[in-house]
Amino acid sequence: MANNGPFGIDPEDFERALRGTGTELRDLLGKAGIYLDRVDQVGVSGLASLLGQFIQPQRPRPAAPEEETTGATGSGVWAVYTIDDLGQARVDQVFPNELEALRAHRDNTDDRRRVRFLPYGVPASVLDTP
Numbered sequence: 001m002a003n004n005g006p007f008g009i010d011p012e013d014f015e016r017a018l019r020g021t022g023t024e025l026r027d028l029l030g031k032a033g034i035y036l037d038r039v040d041q042v043g044v045s046g047l048a049s050l051l052g053q054f055i056q057p058q059r060p061r062p063a064a065p066e067e068e069t070t071g072a073t074g075s076g077v078w079a080v081y082t083i084d085d086l087g088q089a090r091v092d093q094v095f096p097n098e099l100e101a102l103r104a105h106r107d108n109t110d111d112r113r114r115v116r117f118l119p120y121g122v123p124a125s126v127l128d129t130p
Helices: 011-042 046-052 098-105
Strands: 076-083 089-095 113-119
Touching: 076 098, 089 098, 098 113
Parallel strands: none
Antiparallel strands: 076 089, 076 113
């Protein structure tokens, strides 16, 4: 036992175990190769079918329907507004669509003047800055 090392395993026993494991692993790989060849002849991807026996494929989830926003439905207006020194908004112009509002705002150099969509029924006070 003194010559078996700190774990009490004889080096020859260790070699025999590794040799046996190597042989079994080689046999297992040979069987897997035969199986993959047989499956490939059927026309199915070999690796996918081999793994498919152990792993269930994830089913694609249906995409959650996106709710239509008020801006997408067009039930509102585009407002060009200015923020004063107190942070209150004053609407300068109102446009039916975004393109017209952005064209009107195109040459703006004032940092306080902005463009936002306002749904119908929402007061202009929501544009105020806190």
